[in-house]
Amino acid sequence: MVFPLFLLAVNTGGLESAARLPGFPADSYLDFALAFAFMQGALFAVSNGGVDLAKDIQTGFLNRLALTPLRTSSLLAGQLAGVAVIGVLQSLLYLAVGFVAGVSIQAGVAGALVLLALSLMVVVGFGGLGVLFALRTGSGEAVQGLFPLFFATVFLSSAALPRHLIEADWFRIIATYNPVSYFIEGMRSLVIVGWDKQALALGFGLAIALMVVGLVGASVALRLRLTRT
Amino acid sequence: MTSARFRSVALAVAWRNLHNFFSSPSLFLPGLLFPLFFFAAFAGGLSRIADVPGFDYTLGYTGFQYVFVLFQSAAFSGVFNGFAIARDFESGFTRRLFVAAPRRLGILAGYAIAALGRWTFTASVVTAVAFAAGMDVGGSGVDLFGLYVLAVLVNVAASLWAAGVAMRTRTVQAGPAMQLPVFLVLFLAPVYVPLSLLEGWIRAVARLNPISYFLEAARGFLAGDPVTVGIAFGAAAALGVLFALWAVRGLRRAEASG
Numbered sequence: 001m002v003f004p005l006f007l008l009a010v011n012t013g014g015l016e017s018a019a020r021l022p023g024f025p026a027d028s029y030l031d032f033a034l035a036f037a038f039m040q041g042a043l044f045a046v047s048n049g050g051v052d053l054a055k056d057i058q059t060g061f062l063n064r065l066a067l068t069p070l071r072t073s074s075l076l077a078g079q080l081a082g083v084a085v086i087g088v089l090q091s092l093l094y095l096a097v098g099f100v101a102g103v104s105i106q107a108g109v110a111g112a113l114v115l116l117a118l119s120l121m122v123v124v125g126f127g128g129l130g131v132l133f134a135l136r137t138g139s140g141e142a143v144q145g146l147f148p149l150f151f152a153t154v155f156l157s158s159a160a161l162p163r164h165l166i167e168a169d170w171f172r173i174i175a176t177y178n179p180v181s182y183f184i185e186g187m188r189s190l191v192i193v194g195w196d197k198q199a200l201a202l203g204f205g206l207a208i209a210l211m212v213v214g215l216v217g218a219s220v221a222l223r224l225r226l227t228r229t
Numbered sequence: 230m231t232s233a234r235f236r237s238v239a240l241a242v243a244w245r246n247l248h249n250f251f252s253s254p255s256l257f258l259p260g261l262l263f264p265l266f267f268f269a270a271f272a273g274g275l276s277r278i279a280d281v282p283g284f285d286y287t288l289g290y291t292g293f294q295y296v297f298v299l300f301q302s303a304a305f306s307g308v309f310n311g312f313a314i315a316r317d318f319e320s321g322f323t324r325r326l327f328v329a330a331p332r333r334l335g336i337l338a339g340y341a342i343a344a345l346g347r348w349t350f351t352a353s354v355v356t357a358v359a360f361a362a363g364m365d366v367g368g369s370g371v372d373l374f375g376l377y378v379l380a381v382l383v384n385v386a387a388s389l390w391a392a393g394v395a396m397r398t399r400t401v402q403a404g405p406a407m408q409l410p411v412f413l414v415l416f417l418a419p420v421y422v423p424l425s426l427l428e429g430w431i432r433a434v435a436r437l438n439p440i441s442y443f444l445e446a447a448r449g450f451l452a453g454d455p456v457t458v459g460i461a462f463g464a465a466a467a468l469g470v471l472f473a474l475w476a477v478r479g480l481r482r483a484e485a486s487g
Binding site: 007014018020 | 263266267269274275277281284420422427
């Protein structure tokens with residue numbers, strides 16, 4: 001929970017002068033960057049969702065669990081409920097820190113609730129991916145090893161500057177094809193614009209797609225894992 | 230005779246670590262890919278920062294970020310040295326080394342030489358990529374010598390810091406204790422813009438952070454306009470001495486623990 005806040009503080013301090021660039025969409029870099037903390041926190045869901053489950057596989061606990069009349073959907077729901085609770089708590093923390101630091105949500109109280117909802121969907125989606133990788137690899141180290149890969153997707157997105165201000169063509173192309181840009185832009189639009197239908201539609205649409213991939217993938221992988229045992 | 234023993238221990242430990250590093254992709258790749266990734270993300274994604282009013286670095290944003298990534302890779306190559314020491318303690322190798330080595334300070338020196346060797350490779354790749362990305366150099370040969378000597382001092386200081394932690398804890402689980410403080414001081418420095426453009430609390434913190442002066446001096450060397458050179462080298466030497474004492478005391482503690 002704390003690491004994204006540290007990076008938010010450092011990036012805001014270091015890049016505050018970026019708000020003076022012509023065409024920068026916010027008066028303060030903190031307003032612009034708040035979504036970065038939500039996104040980074042969501043990425044930790046990969047580890048939160050996967051590492052404990054991988055440990056259960058490594059210790060043989062999941063094999064013993066397979067002998068009980070447990071439904072796979074219950075196991076998956078239990079695993080992801082924990083991830084979701086952590087996701088909600090961290091999102092509330094980021095929002096509270098943002099308010100204390102002077103951020104105002106342009107979309108108002110309803111916008112803050114929508115921001116929490118989008119953030120929660122992204123958390124559950126990434127949590128599902130963590131569970132999927134844990135079930136496929138059965139190794140906590142492999143799940144941990146995925147974190148830098150996901151972490152890289154945040155830096156190769158429009159997290160630090162809006163896409164129209166990214167000068168390098170190759171970087172702007174990567175950021176445009178990177179779904180993380182749209183999660184961030186959806187969350188950010190609520191803070192700095194208000195109700196931007198296009199940004200929200202893209203953000204929620206891709207978050208739903210991520211959840212479907214994560215949950216269906218995790219569900220299939222769990223069934224395969226339990227069949228194998 | 231004593232110096233020959235010291236040298237033989239140091240070179241043997243260094244060779245073993247370098248061999249392990251270059252023959253194991255799981256050790257070799259993260260140390261190389263992370264600086265390249267940061268270089269791509271910062272120099273590529275944030276290049277418009279060079280248009281911020283008051284940003285006056287003459288070599289542009291690629292050169293500005295090259296220096297940060299060079300120092301970051303120097304510091305983290307040093308930190309990975311602590312991981313190697315901790316791994317050797319966990320496998321029992323260091324205990325056997327303690328029995329066999331006639332001059333145990335050579336062990337510390339050997340790990341530090343290996344860290345320097347690893348960083349030399351990483352720095353060469355990062356530099357080649359920076360030139361391929363169009364980085365200009367304004368400094369003379371003497372300036373560039375100053376730039377790389379400063380980076381070497383940072384590598385040695387970070388290496389001794391991590392060695393001190395590893396010698397005391399003797400477990401890889403202490404990795405965050407080695408890594409996090411280095412990460413913090415690196416990012417509490419002028420990473421994205423010059424010190425003069427930092428605002429608010431981070432400006433106050435950065436002014437007290439020695440890394441800020443390393444970066445300012447190194448960016449000055451690269452541009453051929455050295456600044457804060459005395460403070461940077463003085464602070465680097467002081468950190469080197471401080472962490473050398475820290476590491477040697479750690480070694481003594483590890484010896485005493487049996």
